[in-house]
Amino acid sequence: MLCGAGMFVGDIGGAAAVRFVRSPLASGLIRAVRGPAYTIADLDADGVGNIEAVLHRPDYVRLAQPLLARERVRYVGEPVAVVVGATAAEAEDLAEQVELDIEPLPAAVGLEAALAPGAPLVHPDEAESNVMLAGEMATPELAEALERAHAVVELEVTSGRQAALPLEARGSHAVTERFGGRTTLHASIQAPHMIRTVICDLLGMPEADLRVVAPDVGGAFGQKLPLAREDAVVVWLSRRLGRPVAWIEDRNENLMASWHSREQRYRLRAGFSAEAHLEALQADVAANVGAWPCYPITWGVEPLMALAELPGPYTLEHYGVRSRGVASHTCPMSPYRGVSRPVITLALERLMDIAAARLEIDPVEIRRRNLQSDFPHISPTGLRHDEGTYREAMELAVSHVDLGAFRARQHAARAAGGPQPGIGICTFSERTGYGTPAFAARAMGVTPGFENVELSMDPSGYVTLRIGASPHGQGLETALSQIVADELGTDPGRVRVVASDTDRTPYGWGSFASRAMVLAGGATYLAAQKLATQLGSLAAEVL
Structure with missing residues (x-):
């Protein structure tokens, strides 16, 4: 990273540019969308599902959220339509040609x-x-x-x-293979496996047909944990059009329409x-x-x-x-x-x-x-x-x-009577290491929490650790390498950590809530102990 060798979603290139047309109103009825754009009608025609964030509580209102606004807009920046252009400039021009006919409604803005x-x-x-x-x-x-x-x-x-304001705004890049129809999504996200699962559910496709990769991520802070409607739309567009497409969020969008x-x-x-x-x-x-x-x-x-x-x-x-x-x-x-x-x-x-x-x-x-x-x-x-x-x-x-x-x-x-220095005192406790029991108690529609790792050593003595967690700048790879090296008695430089790629890693829930080191670290420690025991048994036979 310090040498400029980092690879972010925006660096991938080779794709048509996607631009979302967003609501300028906080509340209104969509009367018509005119222009060269895809709308919710196109997604409905392809049988694309709605996002349902479920909490099994009697006091919880459950909703079905479409990937593009249907009938109503509910906040400034809500995606209503999407256009695809050969370049970012062309996509911007196409978006400006789209006319949103929205009847304003009274809005409740603020708590x-x-x-x-x-x-x-x-x-x-x-x-x-x-x-x-x-x-x-x-x-x-x-x-x-x-x-x-x-x-x-x-x-x-x-x-x-507040807004998270990551240095790198959100973005996604999808490529669908001409033969076989498999799609690869590169996205600036925190939980690749979870994102793959829910996008496949929405599009009605097997998870084996979607690979999700989180390359270098320029800041996330929780903003890149939930499913972004835009990421799912980008995958849908790539599969529908049979071509690579990419959406790179600009700062205005991030401030207005990101979480x-x-x-x-x-x-x-x-x-x-x-x-x-x-x-x-x-x-x-x-x-x-x-x-x-x-x-x-x-x-x-x-x-x-x-x-x-x-x-x-x-x-x-x-x-x-x-x-x-x-x-x-x-x-x-x-x-x-x-x-x-x-x-x-x-x-x-x-x-x-x-x-x-x-x-x-x-x-x-x-x-x-x-x-x-x-x-x-x-x-x-x-x-x-x-x-x-x-x-x-x-x-x-x-x-x-x-x-x-x-x-x-x-x-x-x-x-x-001059300026007076001030001092504050603050104490707090922080809950960390959220695992399956903590999430099960919330009674969500899905129960995240567990982490998997796979650890192997090749004949040359190099070690590969594959993790379901998805590091994005916390130094997790360094810490996990040290755990493995300590348990195996080797140098951390001989330990390679593979992460953030659903094709190459076991299922995991990503990195968020101060939990990755506790859960992925604990799993790594247990795996390293098992490998050390196996190596000890082999060494005993040789000696």
Whole structure:
């Protein structure tokens, strides 16, 4: 990469250019599409299916999402039609010739607008409101605990909509063989095997007829985990036209129509004892999940994480929460870096600071009294916290900055009336290593989680590790090579890691949610141990 030898989707070349014609309106009825473009009618004629991101919950609204807008548009940037040109410039010209006749409708843009009484409905035929999911739980005697609390602190925290903004925007390149009809898709994605499965389901083709490769990926951050409608359309176009086609997303498209994240609102009500112990927490969480769910994670990913993980690293007995996923006429959401955890942390840490001021206690001390210290710790939502060093980590940070001396400088600056230095204290816990049990508990339509690896040694002593995970810049190959080398007693330079190609690797769920090193690394460790045992047996016979 440093030598300029990287290969991204946009570097492949040799393909006709694909350009999507997108809605300029947040909400409207499609009256007509005129011009040299393919529309949903063409996909329907070929029997192309709809995306169905399923969550088996009674409070979840299930939808069938077409690959191009059908009858309605629901957000600015939604793909309505697609054109193919010999060059990118020609495709751009063709797209400009396409006329979208869309009758404007009232739109609910933003969380508060979507929740307002009488708000325009994003999916009026499927749901009576814009609440697509509503999880709720409460431990016994929550109300009583808040009633008897020495101090009750209330707080509202909101988070603005964010975009992942990878250096390389999305893109896909599909080639269909003239003989045999097999298609190869190169795409800037995080989960090649999963993408292959769902595209084949949509197009009604065997998985053996589609090879998916993720070449070098210039940043993903969760935005490239879900299925992109555009990637499926590119495969369909290549097979329909019998020619190579490629779509390279531009920055405007990426900002407007790629997955967004974290437009959320948290309303907290917390009860503290006179000794500043957090005794009860009541929360109302609302997440703007956009116009459509993402596959396969669904639009429950943000609100349900908030529900389950809001207590964070703190000891808490009484907890209640309502967490809603709210549809709006805005770009859909995907699980971007940490999903809801940054907003959870902001809300909870701000709560601690306000409580410290109310109870006239140092912000460090209030955390010291409430951080978990007995392990394993079971949260009110049933999450098991393995042994951690939350207090110890905080004490190290406080010692490192010499907080006492810093406070003295603050007081001196305040007395002098000049600029005052500031400092913040933040503690949080992060759930990592999501495996099959964690995903099974979510009751999604598919259950990701497991990882497979295949390890072999050739007669020359070189080792090949094939993994289902899909690295894109985390250094996973280096770490896995070291694991293999340590177990086999060889040099990491003799270990080759093969990844991100469905033809050459076992089925896996990709790289996301801080899980690849835990699961692929664990599988690699077990495989290396097995190979080491086999080598030891062979060596024993020779010696």
